[in-house]
Amino acid sequence: MIGVHPKVIDLGLGRMERLLAALGNPERKLPPVIHVAGTNGKGSTVAMMRAGIEGAGKTVHAYTSPHLVRFHERIRLAGTLIDEAALVDLLHECKAANGDEPITFFEIITCLALLAFSRQPADYTLLEVGMGGRLDSTNVVDRPALTAIAPVSMDHQQNLGNTIEEIAAEKAGILKRGVPCVVGPQDDRALEVIERQAARVGASLLVHGQHWHAWTEGGRLVVQDETGLADLPLPNLLGAHQIDNAGMAVVGLRHLGFAEDALTAAVTRAEWPARLxxxxxxxxxxxxxxxxxxxxxxxxxxxxxxxxxxxxxxxxxxxxxxxxxxxxxxxxxxxxxxxxxxxxxxxxxxxxxxxxxxxxxxxxxxxxxxxxxxxxxxxxxxxxxxxxxxxxxxxxxxxxxxxxxxxxxxxx
Structure with missing residues (x-):
């Protein structure tokens, strides 16, 4: 698949938009989308949001990367890893629709995932950004239900820029007009860029340290946002950094209208291998x-x-x-x-x-x-x-x- 495009990584949305149009624009037929970007913590946040949605008895598609053991880990259809037969059939369909046009590996599998998600009912769709945000292959949904930006730090400089401000600008590219965004703890320089982009496009922000806080007290996780205080068990994902990731997930779920059972499931049922x-x-x-x-x-x-x-x-x-x-x-x-x-x-x-x-x-x-x-x-x-x-x-x-x-x- 990579061989049909000279670059393994080539950020841009033109090839995605062309192939998605050839496939009948499946990105317009998805269950409500939660789009998550960031440098560190986005995968854990996605895992907790998925656990919370499922804990409330709802179904959710999820697209994450990279995989650890099996490619199928990247695509969950209503909670179940995509099976081999469906994966092969969808890949053939996407390759046929693409023809001999240039496409990268990540682009064609993102189209494959969106096509799969569009054909199977679910209550929500979770999309984890692969790299950056503004030109990432996942950034093709015009109006998600919610976005989130986990902490931004230096990584992928060869593709995203050499300063924290440049990288933050790429991550902030997922912000959409009228769509709320949960913002995790940020370097002040990154937060300034995110806030500036939000003002430019008309996105509302729920910013850590301003609109929400998360901390531990008495062996419990406490999350406070503008809707009130949630007293929850500690996250089962280990490490102090998971407190803020859990906070992002909880605030996002609360904003979408989920109740206490979902919040508890988010922090106690999430599974995310190779993270401590x-x-x-x-x-x-x-x-x-x-x-x-x-x-x-x-x-x-x-x-x-x-x-x-x-x-x-x-x-x-x-x-x-x-x-x-x-x-x-x-x-x-x-x-x-x-x-x-x-x-x-x-x-x-x-x-x-x-x-x-x-x-x-x-x-x-x-x-x-x-x-x-x-x-x-x-x-x-x-x-x-x-x-x-x-x-x-x-x-x-x-x-x-x-x-x-x-x-x-x-x-x-």
């Missing part, structure tokens, strides 16, 4: 029975800080990192906040990933931020080296969702 996930079974655990193994797909400086905060909140114990990253990322920026918290790092390449950062380059980045590091041939080799040194260590495998997907496949 404790591995508890599988070959890696069998090889390291006394160790704690954790997995996280974070891959930018903001995610590194979130992981550092999470490690600091855990009981103190020797901690080692197994890290593999893409060559488009900032390994020093990601590792800098983690460096004081780890005994050592074992750098690996990402198997079967052409854009992997060589293990030696990750090792050099770790060394540059003061973190003792060496390379390993694979994740399982790294884990074996760590437990030979410290059998009861905490091991955090991190640096890329692609590495996380490999680990989940390896550890089944």
């Amino acid at each position: 996930q404790r591995l508890t079974a599988g070959p890696l655990i069998d090889a390291a029975p006394r160790a704690q193994l954790w997995l996280d797909g974070g891959h930018n400086p903001a995610a590194g800080q979130v992981l550092a905060n999470a490690l600091q909140a855990m009981p103190k114990m020797p901690t080692y990192l197994v890290c593999g990253m893409l060559n488009t990322k900032d390994p020093k920026g990601f590792l800098r906040p983690l460096a004081p918290l780890a005994q050592a790092l074992f750098a690996v390449g990402i198997p079967e990933e052409t854009a992997t950062l060589p293990a030696e380059a990750t090792r050099e980045a770790a060394d540059a931020v003061g973190l003792t590091a060496e390379t390993a041939d694979s994740v399982d080799a790294a884990v074996a080296q760590i437990v030979a040194r410290d059998p009861a260590a905490r091991i955090l495998i991190c640096g890329s969702l692609y590495l996380a997907g490999h680990v989940l496949t390896l550890n089944r």
